[in-house]
Amino acid sequence: xxxxxxxxxxxxxxxxxxxxxxxxxxxxxxxxxxxxxxxxxxxxxxxxxxxxxxxxxxxxxxxxxxxxxxxxxxxxxxxxxxxxxxxxxxxxxxxxxxxxxxx
Amino acid sequence: xxxxxxxxxxxxxxxxxxxxxxxxxxxxxxxxxxxxxxxxxxxxxxxxxxxxxxxxxxxxxxxxxxxxxxxxxxxxxxxxxxxxxxxxxxxxxxxxxxxxxxxxxxxxxxxxxxxxxxxxxxxxxxxxxxxxxxxxxxxxxxxxxxxxxxxxxxxxxxxxxxxxxxxxxxxxxxxxxxxxxxxxxxxxxxxxxxxxxxxxxxxxxxxxxxxxxxxxxxxxxxxxxxxxxxxxxxxxxxxxxxxxxxxxxxxxxxxxxxxxxxxxxxxxxxxxxxxxxxxxxxxxxxxxxxxxxxxxxxxxxxxxxxxxxxxxxxxxxxxxxxxxxxxxxxxxxxxxxxxxxxxxxxxxxxxxxxxxxxxxxxxxxxxxxxxxxxxxxxxxxxxxxxxxxxxxxxxxxxxxxxxxxxxxxxxxxxxxxxxxxxxxxxxxxxxxxxxxxxxxxxxxxxxxxxxxxxxxxxxxxxxxxxxxxxxxxxxxxxxxxxxxxxxxxxxxxxxxxxxxxxxxxxxx
Numbered sequence: 001x002x003x004x005x006x007x008x009x010x011x012x013x014x015x016x017x018x019x020x021x022x023x024x025x026x027x028x029x030x031x032x033x034x035x036x037x038x039x040x041x042x043x044x045x046x047x048x049x050x051x052x053x054x055x056x057x058x059x060x061x062x063x064x065x066x067x068x069x070x071x072x073x074x075x076x077x078x079x080x081x082x083x084x085x086x087x088x089x090x091x092x093x094x095x096x097x098x099x100x101x102x103x
Numbered sequence: 104x105x106x107x108x109x110x111x112x113x114x115x116x117x118x119x120x121x122x123x124x125x126x127x128x129x130x131x132x133x134x135x136x137x138x139x140x141x142x143x144x145x146x147x148x149x150x151x152x153x154x155x156x157x158x159x160x161x162x163x164x165x166x167x168x169x170x171x172x173x174x175x176x177x178x179x180x181x182x183x184x185x186x187x188x189x190x191x192x193x194x195x196x197x198x199x200x201x202x203x204x205x206x207x208x209x210x211x212x213x214x215x216x217x218x219x220x221x222x223x224x225x226x227x228x229x230x231x232x233x234x235x236x237x238x239x240x241x242x243x244x245x246x247x248x249x250x251x252x253x254x255x256x257x258x259x260x261x262x263x264x265x266x267x268x269x270x271x272x273x274x275x276x277x278x279x280x281x282x283x284x285x286x287x288x289x290x291x292x293x294x295x296x297x298x299x300x301x302x303x304x305x306x307x308x309x310x311x312x313x314x315x316x317x318x319x320x321x322x323x324x325x326x327x328x329x330x331x332x333x334x335x336x337x338x339x340x341x342x343x344x345x346x347x348x349x350x351x352x353x354x355x356x357x358x359x360x361x362x363x364x365x366x367x368x369x370x371x372x373x374x375x376x377x378x379x380x381x382x383x384x385x386x387x388x389x390x391x392x393x394x395x396x397x398x399x400x401x402x403x404x405x406x407x408x409x410x411x412x413x414x415x416x417x418x419x420x421x422x423x424x425x426x427x428x429x430x431x432x433x434x435x436x437x438x439x440x441x442x443x444x445x446x447x448x449x450x451x452x453x454x455x456x457x458x459x460x461x462x463x464x465x466x467x468x469x470x471x472x473x474x475x476x477x478x479x480x481x482x483x484x485x486x487x488x489x490x491x492x493x494x495x496x497x498x499x500x501x502x503x504x505x506x507x508x509x510x511x512x513x514x515x516x517x518x519x520x521x522x523x524x525x526x527x528x529x530x531x532x533x534x535x536x537x538x539x540x541x542x543x544x545x546x547x548x549x550x551x552x553x554x555x556x557x558x559x560x561x562x563x564x565x566x567x568x569x570x571x572x573x574x575x576x577x578x579x580x581x582x583x584x585x586x587x588x589x590x591x592x593x594x595x596x597x598x599x600x601x602x603x604x605x606x607x608x609x610x611x
Binding site: 005006019021061079096103 | 384
């Protein structure tokens with residue numbers, strides 16, 4: 001799907017929710033533990049299926065995940081156990097680069 | 104990307120952590136969230152389209168901000184020190200608002216047909232409505248905040264900041280939950296200042312408790328830093344000067360970081376502060392309301408490198424505002440809009456997700472490439488440090504030469520007898536404008552205009568030496584330290600007219 005900065009996506013493979021921070025204008029599919037992440041309005045949580053195999057690792061609240069090749073960056077707003085992938089490739093956690101507190 | 108998202112995350116991530124208030128009147132992240140749900144219900148019940156906030160800063164301010172965000176209406180902080188006529192004029196722009204007002208202003212807003220609350224009553228009512236209320240699903244259609252500019256150069260303009268501007272600002276500057284549990288931020292700016300709005304959301308997202316000093320004095324600031332074990336603080340230049348001018352012990356052992364901004368900071372004051380608190384990390388932040396606060400930062404390491412350097416270029420960076428933050432593009436352009444090389448002065452333009460540049464009534468002021476003209480003059484040095492010379496509107500044109508008053512003011516402030524200075528252009532039949540200055544002597548000192556003129560003349564060329572220098576007890580400044588040049592000019596013209604000074608006649 002075409003991702004727009006600010007879009008909120010929910011997982012039907014678990015509890016995770018993300019916000020798109022940056023995205024190239026391209027067709028990108030984000031998955032969590034192999035299940036698609038869908039737009040908030042389309043999220044039918046009744047069909048949520050978290051029974052699949054859960055990869056090691058966690059998607060942590062407040063952390064950013066990126067795929068540089070796709071110019072994609074998302075922010076985790078609800079945490080979950082497992083991993084995020086974009087077009088089948090696992091997304092990497094971005095290291096913090098906080099600025100000095102200016103206000 | 105509603106601001107409520109930031110609060111939901113804080114509530115999920117560290118809901119039990121105290122994020123607002125003194126240790127004894129503490130509000131945790133999860134309680135702030137439930138208060139915002141109750142506050143949004145107040146807005147919904149009143150069918151209001153805004154929350155107007157006209158009181159001192161306090162715990163009700165973040166509650167009002169997140170109540171407005173959750174209700175999908177803008178928060179409109181107003182300067183409670185404005186006269187009732189000016190407040191009524193601004194209130195008329197928001198006829199369907201719910202208002203949180205200081206007691207003495209109640210009738211002003213009731214006359215504007217608003218539902219008026221005291222800060223305390225609003226908090227109680229929000230608490231009452233916080234349970235059993237279905238949280239509203241926040242929208243992002245309305246602006247998050249409308250801030251009126253201080254009107255130091257013209258009539259106040261309403262700046263619209265949307266949720267995505269502020270959220271992007273926070274995401275670009277702050278690591279979620281990145282603050283230690285012991286960290287506490289002291290805010291001394293009033294709630295109608297962009298820094299107060301930014302303080303609420305950046306500290307919340309970092310998980311850092313913040314408290315406000317409602318009525319600033321230098322001594323109270325020092326006392327509160329000590330009693331509440333403050334680790335971070337923000338002040339405007341006039342406040343820092345007052346803190347340094349207090350008598351007695353100025354030690355602040357818990358303070359790690361002190362940010363300053365909001366107006367030009369005299370270099371002497373920074374150097375004195377660095378010498379007074381050698382263990383504190385200083386942060387100079389430059390930004391505008393229209394840019395969702397900070398766009399350029401001179402950090403602690405930059406300060407230390409500058410003060411320790413013998414290279415005059417590096418040392419002069421104490422007077423800079425550092426380098427642009429990563430998510431903001433900044434360029435300096437000449438009058439034709441062409442980018443100029445380092446070292447050359449021009450107009451400061453910025454672009455980025457946090458940059459709004461939108462005003463109520465007049466719409467967006469961004470150019471076709473998304474750049475915002477700050478109307479500030481400045482230049483970048485070879486290493487990318489930004490020096491701000493002042494507002495373009497303040498530029499004095501004397502006999503065809505463009506003169507930034509800030510440069511002359513800085514020189515005046517280096518004089519050992521001078522505490523404060525302003526330079527303005529007075530209409531002049533021969534030169535178009537001529538330079539006149541008003542200075543305030545340091546306590547216990549007297550200043551002699553002829554001596555000062557000679558002092559300036561040895562450092563700047565004749566065309567930049569004020570034709571007249573007068574001594575005043577104080578300069579017209581806003582509560583947040585901005586010089587109101589318009590009022591200084593009015594007073595000079597009223598006092599001396601627009602005829603030339605004696606100095607002119609002597610041909611000095």
